[in-house]
Amino acid sequence: HASNANRAFSNATAFNQDIGSWDVSKVTDMSRMFYNAHAFNQDISSWNVSKVSTMSCMFYNAHAFNQDISSWNVSKVSTMSYMFYNAHAFNQDIGSWDISSLTNAAGMFKGTAMTVDNMDNTLRGWAKLDTAAGESAIQSNITWGIANYTDATARQYLIDTYHWTINGGVFDGNKTIKGGHDADTLHTTATKTTLHGLGGNDTLTGGTTDDILVGGAGNDTLTGAGGRDIFDYGFKNAGNDTITDFTLGNTKTNTNADIIDLSDLLIGYSATSHLSDFVTAAADGGAHTKLTINHNGTGSGNSVTIILKNVAYTTDLLTNLIANGNLVLEAIKPTLMITGSGGANTAANTITFNFSAAIKDGSFTVDDIGITNGTINSGSFTKVSETQYTVMVTPSLGGKHSNVGITVAANTFTDVVGNTNTTIAKNTTKISNLKDQIDINTDLTHWDVSHASDAQKAFFNATTFNQNIGSWDVSQVTNMSHMFLSATAFNQNIGGWDVSKVTDMSYMLHAATVFNQNIGGWDVSKVTDMSYMLSSASAFNQDIGNWDVSKVTTMVWMFWDAKAFNQDIGNWDVSSLTNAIHMFKDTSMTLNNMDSTLRGWAKLDTTAGESAIQNNVGWSIANYTDATARQYLIDTYHWTISGGSFDGSKTIQGNNHANTLNTTAKKTTLHGLGGNDTLTGGATDDILIGGAGNDTLTGAGGRDIFDYGFKNAGNDTITDFTLGNTSINTNADILNLSDLLIGYDS
Template identity: 25%
Template sequence: MSQENLLNAVISSNIDEIVNLLKSGVEVTKDIVSEADKTLKEFEKQSKKNKALLNDTTIEHTNQYRIYKMLFLYMKGYELKSILTTYGYNVESKQIENKQKVKNKKDLIKMLKDDTVYLGSLDISKIDDFSELFKSAKKRKDFKGIDLWDTKHVKDMSYMFAGFDFKKVKEGSDDLYNWIKNLDVSNVENMAGMFFGAKSFNQDISGWNVSSVKYFDSMFSGALSFNQNINNWDVSSAVRMNSMFRHAESFNQPLDKWNVSNVSLMGFMFYGAVSFNQDISMWDTTNVEYMRRMFDGALSFNQNIDNWNISSLLTNIGHREELETNYYENEDVYCMYGYHHIAPKDITINEYKKVVYGFDNKTNLKYYKPEKTELWDNYFMFKYAQFDCPAKPKWLDIPEKKDGKYKPVTRLQLFALVYDEDVALADIDISEITDLSGLFYSSSISKGIDFTGADGWDTAHVKDMSYMFYKATDVVFDINNWNVSNVENMERMFSKSRYFNKPLHKWDTANVKNMSYMFAGCEQFHQDISNWNVSNVENMEGMFYGCRFFNYPLNSWDVSKVTNMSKMFKQAYYFNQPLDKWDVSKVTNMSEMFMQVYHFNQPLDKWDVSNVKNMEGMFYNTGSFNQPLNSWNVSNVENMHAMFAYSKHFNQPLDKWDVSNVKNMENMFGSSEKTKEYMKIFGIK
């Protein structure tokens, strides 16, 4: 009956009745739209003729009245069609037109908060960021029409439904669930936290095309009810899955088809996923670097993962925490799964078990004293997860002392010796070791590490020193004489070593390719390294991030191979040295490069930035910077978001810049004095 009423209202052009019926949820059928279309076309036929007659003063009054009436009907018909198309229907094109175009995410959030706004009337084609979108819609009860939203252009859906209570949806729940089920996510790159804390969510999303998604961190974390089959998802682009199913207490679906070969982070992935017990033995974990507490609290999990290759793991040989008393419950140490700080980087899970099981009981520990045991991260990978203990294999072969020296040939042996308090570092010959990554990760004298003798180590064959002193709070020994001529990787070598401030000017760094975050968080570091040969370095991202006092010349550096300088000097508050001689022609990312470098004010106008694509936040809150940049070729830059925001002194002309490829200029000048002028130059509205 309600559709019949709507049809009659359309035929009689009763606009008020039409609106009331539509708001009550009456479905607009094709017949109804056809009738409206027919009426409008009839009015349009008379339109030109009637308008012309209005201007003819010779026409009698009665005829003029007739014409006015016809025009009135024409306008009603036009209004009728407009209303119907606003509600999402068009007979001829079958596409939504005359919709309200939403200009930006801020406006969309306002409309989501307003329960009187019909969601089907919104054109969201300009919005590519849906992050935290429904945070503002927690009180909304009417979601009718949302299934008309086209999301094929959206790239970011991180925390989109975080904390959203699906049970509170009163109207349009079918529209909402159908929309989610058929969501076009083909261009989405970020789904981190998408359903974080959405306790009642449990909808079918098996058909999603997630082939572009890189970040799945915390996606279903706290989604207590979720238990849908997503085994057919193409996750081959994924690089991060930290906490993906953390506390997803109901989830127990197959994931064996997943291609995780590009994933580097899996920490806490199944933390507290108490129901999960699926076969994931065939996962390719070769590139995974982080698995901390991956199965912590996964009480049901009891699968064989002997085939996993954890050769890339960094954190399992790194961060240590003290053992709590209640972890000593087992009589047989071999069943304690990693209650010891041997979790080597260069072995498979199966080999790892051999190390863990390799002794009969507590009294038989040769190199480890339980009362002082410190844990490596791979312990946390299995914490609380119940595994079947196999037969006890042999204990790891630790080299005996010969001619006054221990000579380890594997990284595992070196770790065992370094953390044996009865072995002096001076007595360890590391001349055959090529990988020192993570060796003193989070170490300190206060935790029982005596660095004496390490200054004389033969490091000539070492290629990897990444994370070596990460979070090492008191590196007091001199390493300036180390031979680092073969080292290729120094990523985060001293990162977060807050008090590190030792000379390094003698180092030959000619072969180093990666210096990303090398000194990040070294708050006290202030040493002259101007003579370093960095000609082969490709990545300097975050290199001096947080080095508050660093202020030595670097202008002589050959940075011609560097492609990433993002965050390079971020929060290096006092840095103010010339860099105008740098060849930055290969750099593609300069985002946040000088962010909060309060004293920096050096000329950069000679830089070739023609290949840079990202300048987001580059000079954000640089208190002193005010140098000419008008000569820069920024034709390839796509992101200038907040580039000069809060740089109060910057007032240089930029009228020669070609910003035709820039996609994001939001808050580009923040509260800078020349905001209005620059916005006018670039046509920002």
């Protein structure tokens, strides 16, 4: 068993193999393991990293990586400095990590795609010393580089309590207000605002809608003012607070009933705990109630108290607060899964829908269910258990292929996190804009979409969707534009889809940041628009060199910001192409692949079926050395080629005038370009490309290659061509016409 994985895949820019089953249980060093592994994006969530002590720079410049590694046991890791630096796709909540040994996390999230939500969850998780989960300590004086955030309270708690230095990231004040270390008076008139008092004895007042009030350290006075307000407590330094207008009521039925959320404050609480060890209630001055909270249930350490003004104490008050959802002691994600069976393709069949909820809800009734193109069978709604329900539906499709939709009313299965809606459909002719219906990650494997022609925006912004839809019959679909735009979790094998009728793939996988499946076998011969198709698809790097793109007119921004993309697509038939600006901006294209693409596109290969190279095309490329191919497109077809830099480290180029170029360096390529040039190689093997004009070429020594790619080469003279068998004579020269000749074979 290896103990050191330092630099194991460092600079392996194309590596993307499944190594998720590796036994890394004895590895102690994973620093720089995937450094510059631009394409790597495999599931390694099951790795046992419990002995690892250093993860510094582990995913540095791993542009495509975005896997859920939240379950890793990192309790022995002392340094995570620059761990995800410039891992452009990385966007995961790792708030559950045990950071007991961590001493350095500088630059950790710089250049990642971390959302505010995931950064906030990580901030709050790391600021919580979860001894019940085995976490033993939070070390002091740590430097941590974060991303943009809103949870100013969690950030400040680490700074004040453990003397952390937290830099990087910007506070997002769009819907959040924060105070300072002194006594602040904060209020809002905007809708759904979060207020962070931070230090000092603060006065926080919400608006008329649902707000979140986080007093922070100090003795704070909190007023919700209107709507359903959440009074949020995450840390044991919360002090002694007063809530002036707490509204009682069942949070399922009363939209103004307020919530006190202690789920992040309480350590070790569960449904089997003794409530009185953690929270007690008592009368305060007759008309008020005082809650006393012991964050770990041991009776030691600081206690937090909350005065509920004008809420009279009764012996069953605490029980009622919990039952009605006014007091949240532990967080349970309110997910709901709906599955359907039956109802194959005829309107007469009955469909049975099954509901499986993650939380109990005794108030869920048939009235919470909505049906389209069908009716609920009378008396069929059945409560199987506190979390399991079934209902039977008879479709009314009128003999047509259409949707049978089922929705659950918002806020039916909910806690302080939010609400869940979903739709199940069968026999559909249109699968566009599904995100308007699907808000959870529903199983769509068995949908019959064989009659659908429009998939535009089907999973647009469906940020959690990642179901196996590879078996879908999409053979009738003509429009896939925006289909997976910003579907940031989607990475399923759809390489077997029949897309032969699709004409529009614009924005299809734009910002699908983890998608990296083999779609090289797709028949795209009818597609005319590939603009932005894979832009910001930061993980994508598959061989699509055999695509028939002969009808595509626009490839503008096609691979822009597809940071892992590095493929030779020189075989593409660009007969119809009129615009390709910004195509390769911010990709990983190597010089070899860019040069091969340049030369391939500049060659009008009529024997392969290419009919034309259009004039006046705009094209943005990556760094290159093949100046001759680039100049041929500019001179012959009047292309405007921008972007990319000429790499002169082993290449010399002239211009469109008569040049005299020579080299003394080893193995140099000389491009004369236009004009009647004089090119002279050095004493070793060189490549001489005269380009347009009547050129004089001298190899001078070694094995020289005189390369001809384009028909404007003119009438050249080679002054010192050395004959001989190239298999045995290392000085025998080569005249290469392979790219110049169209249709020749042996």
